[in-house]
Amino acid sequence: MAIQELPLVIQTSYAELLDQLRLATASDFPEGSTFRKRTISGKDYWYVQEPTTPQRRPPERYLGVDTPERRTAIDSAMSAKAHADTRKAIRRSLSGAGLPEPDGLTGAVIEALADAGVFRLRGVIVGTIAFQSYAGLLGVKLPSVAIRTGDLDLAQDYGVSVALNDTLGVSLIDVLKSVDPGFAPVPSLASPNIAATYARPGGYRVDVLTTNRGADRDAPVNLPSLRSDALPLRFLDFLLRDTVEAAMLTRFGALVNVPSPERYAVHKLIVSTMRKDTGESAVKSDKDIIQAGLLIEALVAKRRQDDLAAALHEAAARGSAWQERLRQGTVRLGDEPREIVQALMGTG
Numbered sequence: 001m002a003i004q005e006l007p008l009v010i011q012t013s014y015a016e017l018l019d020q021l022r023l024a025t026a027s028d029f030p031e032g033s034t035f036r037k038r039t040i041s042g043k044d045y046w047y048v049q050e051p052t053t054p055q056r057r058p059p060e061r062y063l064g065v066d067t068p069e070r071r072t073a074i075d076s077a078m079s080a081k082a083h084a085d086t087r088k089a090i091r092r093s094l095s096g097a098g099l100p101e102p103d104g105l106t107g108a109v110i111e112a113l114a115d116a117g118v119f120r121l122r123g124v125i126v127g128t129i130a131f132q133s134y135a136g137l138l139g140v141k142l143p144s145v146a147i148r149t150g151d152l153d154l155a156q157d158y159g160v161s162v163a164l165n166d167t168l169g170v171s172l173i174d175v176l177k178s179v180d181p182g183f184a185p186v187p188s189l190a191s192p193n194i195a196a197t198y199a200r201p202g203g204y205r206v207d208v209l210t211t212n213r214g215a216d217r218d219a220p221v222n223l224p225s226l227r228s229d230a231l232p233l234r235f236l237d238f239l240l241r242d243t244v245e246a247a248m249l250t251r252f253g254a255l256v257n258v259p260s261p262e263r264y265a266v267h268k269l270i271v272s273t274m275r276k277d278t279g280e281s282a283v284k285s286d287k288d289i290i291q292a293g294l295l296i297e298a299l300v301a302k303r304r305q306d307d308l309a310a311a312l313h314e315a316a317a318r319g320s321a322w323q324e325r326l327r328q329g330t331v332r333l334g335d336e337p338r339e340i341v342q343a344l345m346g347t348g
Contacts, residue, residue, distance in 0.1 A: 101249035127153035269329030
C-alpha cells in the first residue's frame, strides 16, 4: 500500500512534544540537582545527584546515554521547568490529526512506569504498543488494523539490568497496582513465587521480557533493576540494541524507549516464522508480517533504506538460522515490501 506522510505541521508538533518530554524528564529533579557525565567503555552516560539534606543523601541515579538532545534537556532543566499543560495541548493536536494513542488503561500504565523510572532504567516497550509510536517517529499514517492490542509488553536487556546498579523505588507489581489494585502476578509453571506476567480482571496483561543468548529456556529470570522476573526470549537482543526515544500520546505525553523501526521490522520478519499455523498464534503471525511490511515501506518512503539495509545485513550475518527465518518471513510479505527486502539483500 502507498505510505501517506503526515502533514509537516504535525511532524513538527510531534518533534516539539518529544523535546518537551525530554525537558520534563530532566526537570523532574529538585532545584539544585547536579548532573554528571561519565565515560564507560568508550560511551558517555549521564547521572544525576539530587540535593543533599540534613536528613538524607540521595544516591546518584543513572539518567541515560549522552546525546545532543539529552544535553540540551539537562541544560534547560537548570533554568526552566516544562509545563504539563503545553504538552497536553500538543498531545491533543496530534491525536486530533490521527496519530495513534494508547487506550486509557495502557496510557495510565505507561505514565506510571515512566514516573517510577522504568524508562530511565532502560526499560523498553516492545510489541504493538511500540509499533503505534512509529507513526509519529516516522511521520506517516498507520492503518488501525495494525495497531490494535489489549496488552503491554515491557522488555529490558538482562545484561543492562544487572550492570546498572540502580533499581526502581518499589517493585514493578507495586507500580502496576498504583494504576489498578486488581493487578496480580501470574505464577509461572516453574514456581508459584516467580512471575513474568501481571494481569488484572478482564484479561489485560503486562508481560515482562528479557534477552536470552544461551540455550533456550522457559524459566523466568530476575531483572534486579526493574524488581521483576522476566521471560527470556531468543532474538530479543537484536531488537533491544540501539533503542530510540518516542513520545506516547498518554494524557500529558510520556517519554519511552522503543526499538528502532528498522530493527522492529526485521525482528517481526523473524518471529513471524516462530508461531504456529493455527488459532491465535497464526493471527499474531499475520500481524507480524503486516507490521513489518508497513515499516519497510515507510522507511523507504522516508529515505531510510540504508538503516533498513544495515539491520537486515546484521541479522543475516548472525548465521544460517537467522538467514532462513528472514527468507521465510520475506516470502510472506506483500509484493512491494518483499521486493524492497530482496533488493536490499541482493536476493531478488
